[in-house]
Amino acid sequence: MTISSFLPINEVELQALKERFEKNGQGHVFHFFDELEMEQQAQLIYQLLDLDVERLNEIYKTAIKGAEASVLNSNTTFEPLPEAVFDSVLKSSPEQIRDWETLGLSLIAQGKVAVILMAGGQGTRLGSSDPKGCYNINLPSKKSLFQLQAERILRLQDIARQYQRPSQLKDCVIPWYIMTSGPTHAPTYQFFEANHFFGLKKENIIFFEQGTLPCLTMDGKIILEAKDKVAIAPDGNGGIYAAVQNKGVIKSLKERGILYSHCYCVDNCLARVADPVFIGYSVSKGTDCGVKVVSKVAPEEPVGVVCVRDGKYSVVEYSEISQEVSERRTADGASLLFGAANIANHFFSTEFLERVPQFASQLEYHIAKKKIKYVDMSTGEVVVPKSNSGMKLECFVFDVFPFANHFSVLEVDRKDEFSPLKNAPGTGADCPETSRRDIVAQHVRFIEAAGGQVEQDGNFEELEFELSPWVSYAGEGLADFVAGKIIKTPAIIETKEDLIRSLN
Ligand code: UTP
Numbered sequence: 181m182t183i184s185s186f187l188p189i190n191e192v193e194l195q196a197l198k199e200r201f202e203k204n205g206q207g208h209v210f211h212f213f214d215e216l217e218m219e220q221q222a223q224l225i226y227q228l229l230d231l232d233v234e235r236l237n238e239i240y241k242t243a244i245k246g247a248e249a250s251v252l253n254s255n256t257t258f259e260p261l262p263e264a265v266f267d268s269v270l271k272s273s274p275e276q277i278r279d280w281e282t283l284g285l286s287l288i289a290q291g292k293v294a295v296i297l298m299a300g301g302q303g304t305r306l307g308s309s310d311p312k313g314c315y316n317i318n319l320p321s322k323k324s325l326f327q328l329q330a331e332r333i334l335r336l337q338d339i340a341r342q343y344q345r346p347s348q349l350k351d352c353v354i355p356w357y358i359m360t361s362g363p364t365h366a367p368t369y370q371f372f373e374a375n376h377f378f379g380l381k382k383e384n385i386i387f388f389e390q391g392t393l394p395c396l397t398m399d400g401k402i403i404l405e406a407k408d409k410v411a412i413a414p415d416g417n418g419g420i421y422a423a424v425q426n427k428g429v430i431k432s433l434k435e436r437g438i439l440y441s442h443c444y445c446v447d448n449c450l451a452r453v454a455d456p457v458f459i460g461y462s463v464s465k466g467t468d469c470g471v472k473v474v475s476k477v478a479p480e481e482p483v484g485v486v487c488v489r490d491g492k493y494s495v496v497e498y499s500e501i502s503q504e505v506s507e508r509r510t511a512d513g514a515s516l517l518f519g520a521a522n523i524a525n526h527f528f529s530t531e532f533l534e535r536v537p538q539f540a541s542q543l544e545y546h547i548a549k550k551k552i553k554y555v556d557m558s559t560g561e562v563v564v565p566k567s568n569s570g571m572k573l574e575c576f577v578f579d580v581f582p583f584a585n586h587f588s589v590l591e592v593d594r595k596d597e598f599s600p601l602k603n604a605p606g607t608g609a610d611c612p613e614t615s616r617r618d619i620v621a622q623h624v625r626f627i628e629a630a631g632g633q634v635e636q637d638g639n640f641e642e643l644e645f646e647l648s649p650w651v652s653y654a655g656e657g658l659a660d661f662v663a664g665k666i667i668k669t670p671a672i673i674e675t676k677e678d679l680i681r682s683l684n
Pocket of ligand 1: 303
C-alpha cells in the first residue's frame with residue numbers, strides 16, 4: 181500500500197514536506213518516521229501539514245530577542261498611569277458608582293454586552309485533570325467555578341430586565357463566549373451538557389477553541405512527545421485575539437448587535453461576570469480596551485502592574501522593575517506608585533477586537549519554560565523530565581494594551597473581586613481553600629452590609645454558609661429580608677425562601 185492510499189498527500193508531496201522542515205532547521209521531526217506504522221505516519225503528517233513552520237521559527241526568534249532585550253535594556257522607562265486613565269471604585273462616590281452601574285445595566289438590557297471567558301489554560305499548578313472551571317472548591321453547595329459564573333449571568337439578566345423599555349421585544353440575554361483549548365474543549369463542553377448548561381439557554385453559550393503552538397527545546401527545536409506526535413500547547417490567553425477572528429466569534433458578536441465584551445479568567449472565583457459597573461465605567465470613558473486592577477499589597481508582591489513602559493500602556497512583571505521602582509509611593513504616601521496589579525479582567529469594544537489583525541504581527545510571544553515530556557532522539561525512549569526541558573510560547577491577553585486608542589483602568593476592591601485558583605490544595609495561597617474562604621467571607625459581608633448578621637466565629641474556611649448568586653450578585657436585594665436579623669448556620673441559601681427560613 182502506498183502512503184497516498186491513507187492520506188491526501190502523495191510521495192512527492194511528502195518529500196516536499198520533509199524538505200520544508202529540513203530547510204527550516206526542524207527536519208528531526210521525521211527522525212522516527214520510517215519505523216512508524218502507516219497510521220502513525222498519517223497522524224504525524226496531519227499534524228505537520230497543519231503547522232506553519234516558518235511562522236513558528238519567526239515567533240521563536242522574536243520571543244528570544246524580546247527576552248534578551250528585557251534583560252539587557254537598561255534604558256527602558258517606567259511611568260505610573262496618568263490620572264486621566266485611572267479611576268477607583270474605592271475612591272469614587274456612591275452616586276458615581278451607581279451611575280456607572282445604571283449605564284452598564286441599561287446596555288445589558290439593550291443586548292449590547294457579552295462575556296468572553298478565557299478557559300483554555302491547562303491548570304498545571306492546580307494539578308487537576310479536569311478543566312479548572314469544573315473544579316469544586318468545596319463550597320457548602322459544592323458548586324463548580326463554571327456554575328458560580330453561570331448563576332451570576334442568570335442573576336444579572338434578571339436585574340437588567342428591569343431596565344428594559346416596555347417597547348423592547350427581545351429577551352435580556354448576555355451571551356457567554358467560552359474559549360477552550362485542545363486539552364480543555366471536550367471535557368468543558370461535556371461538563372456543561374451534563375449540567376444542563378446551568379439553566380442558561382444552550383444557544384447563548386458559544387464554545388470556541390484557541391490555537392496551539394508546538395513546544396520547543398531551549399534552542400528552538402520542535403519537541404516530539406512521541407515518535408509520531410509533536411508536543412503542542414495552547415498559545416497563551418492572548419490566543420483569544422486570533423481565536424475570536426478565526427472561530428467566528430466577531431461575526432457572532434456583530435450578528436447579535438454586541439458592542440462591548442467583558443473578558444475574564446476562569447480561575448477567579450470572585451469574578452463579577454459582565455460587571456455592570458465596569459461596563460458602564462468603560463463606556464462612559466469612551467474606552468476601546470480597558471482593564472480592572474486591584475491595589476498591590478506590598479512592593480515585593482510578585483504580580484504584574486499596569487503602567488507606562490517606554491511611553492506605552494503595558495503590564496510590567498514584578499521581575500522587570502527594580503526594588504527601588506517598586507517601592508516608590510504616591511506624593512501623599514498612601515499607595516504604591518506602581519501599584520495597579522493586573523488581574524486579567526478586561527473590557528473590549530467589538531470594534532477593538534475587530535481591529536486586532538491590523539497590529540497582530542507586532543504582538544510578541546513570551547517564553548514559558550516548562551517540564552515537557554519528550555522522546556530522546558538517540559534512544560527513542562519517552563522521558564518525563566523533573567526539571568524544565570523546553571518552552572511553551574505564549575501571547576498574553578494584555579499584550580494589546582499599547583494598541584488601544586482609548587485605554588482606561590478601573591481599580592476595584594481585591595476582597596470583593598479577586599481570589600485566583602492557581603495552586604494545589606493545601607499550598608496555602610491562591611488554592612482551593614483560599615477560594616472557598618474568600619467567597620464565604622464575601623457572602624457574610626453582603627449580609628452585614630444589608631444590616632443583618634450571620635452566626636459565625638470568623639473561621640470562613642469551615643463556615644457552612646453560602647448565598648447563591650441567584651439570590652444576590654453583589655449584595656443587592658438583601659436588606660428587606662435580613663436587616664436587624666441573624667442568619668442561623670449551617671445555611672445554603674439558594675432562594676429568597678431559603679433566606680427567610682434561615683433567619684432567627
Ligand atoms: P494561567 O496563566 O494562570 O494558566 O491562566 P493556567 O493554565 O490556568 O494554570 P498553569 O499556569 O498551567 O498552572 C490564566 C487564565 O488564562 C487562561 C486560563 O484558563 C486562566 O483563565 N488561559 C491560559 C487560556 O485561556 N489559554 C492559555 O493558553 C493559557
